[in-house]
Amino acid sequence: MDRLQSMKIFACVVDSGGFSAAADQLGLSQAQVTRHVAALESDLGLRLLERTTRRMHLTEIGEAYLDRCRRILALVEEADTMGEAHRGEPRGVLRLTSSVSFARAHLAPAIAEYMQLFPETGFDLILSDRTLNMVDEGIDLAFRITHAVDPGLVARPLAPCRVVVCASPGYIERNGRPERPEDLRHHDCLSHSYFKRSIWPFRGAGGEQSIAVRTRVAGDVDFLHALACAGAGVAHLPSYLVGDDIRAGVLVPLLEEYEMPSPSVYAVYPSRHYLLPKVRSFLDYFAERVGDPPHWDRGWSDSAPQ
Structure with missing residues (x-):
């Protein structure tokens, strides 16, 4: 055989x-x-x-x-x-992995547009908040939001992933607006399950500090996002998820004079001497679509052009 x-x-x-x-x-x-x-x-x-x-x-x-x-x-x-790069359009199935929230917010619309441009391509996605072994899973390309990437992999930084403290206008009207990180001790806080639920780190003009908050709900980022939009409390969420809500007035950024430790968005692929044309094509397309600064920070972030 x-x-x-x-x-x-x-x-x-x-x-x-x-x-x-x-x-x-x-x-x-x-x-x-x-x-x-x-x-x-x-x-x-x-x-x-x-x-x-x-x-x-x-x-x-x-x-x-x-x-x-x-x-x-x-x-x-x-x-x-190998000949695809010289023949023109990419073709074949790309096996990708990403967190659920990033895939829904940004990969889905990008893939929909890309497939219209290149009809001979397809996608097989594994959505998981866990870090998967790319070789074992046969993954071509991973989108990871992290502070550091496995040194055994090739990583292309795509954009910063700012962490934004935010709440709905209704919540602020009922409970007041926190002016300093210490004020969060008196607010209903929504914390990510994967991190320390009751300790939120900040950095400001006075240096670094860790605030013990009152966590009313802990969960995954999509659930906390929905709760924050519904007025349930103060959340710290990635800007790629809340940019549209802030521009629309659904959420209000808080404590903007302070920063929380923020990771970056990376495109990661196994270390190879030759990157498959279908992978390079989609990666270049997606990076251009994200832009610099990333489109999700534009129109409200001080670090992005207005």
Whole structure:
């Protein structure tokens, strides 16, 4: 059998969670998929998958072999698509990962526009607030909001991601406007579950300080965003999520003389000597769309042109 095809089928079985799902995805019969995986195991003289009638999982050697399969398949894809840069339009499926909130706010409209420009491209997205292993998951490009990127990966900074303390006009009318970070001790605060829920760090003219706030609700960023817009309390949220709300008057930025530690938005991809044209094309398109300064900060941020 074609060894590369068998490797591709083996990876698909793992990614899709089973032989039947892989067969549907690849347009093959389940018997064909089974034969390809069995041929790999026979050639290696090793068991790659342990399977019963109810479940399937990789053996230890299967995990190591899968990692190498992904690397080989990626190199083959590179070789097959090197001519795209000279032929014109990009083509193929891009496997991306991003946090849920950033994907909804910015990747979704960008992808919709990009696919109209390049009809031979498609996208496979993994939305997760966890940091996924790009090689293990076969990911072409990741959008990460962080203070530091894994040194084993290539990272292109796209934009700062300011953290904005904000609340709705209704909340401010009922509860008053905090003028100093210490005032937050007397407000209903909405805190991100992944960070220290009751300690908010600030930096101002007087230096750095950490304020113990009264957290009324802790949750993920999308939920806190909805709560803040509904007037439930004071939240600290990424500017990429609240820029439109601030411009529309739905949310009001607070404590603007102070800063909270802010990460950056990075486009991250595995370290390769040759970046696939479809990846480079979308990355360049998205970076231009974001702009400098990023479009979500324009019209209200002191750091962006008015």
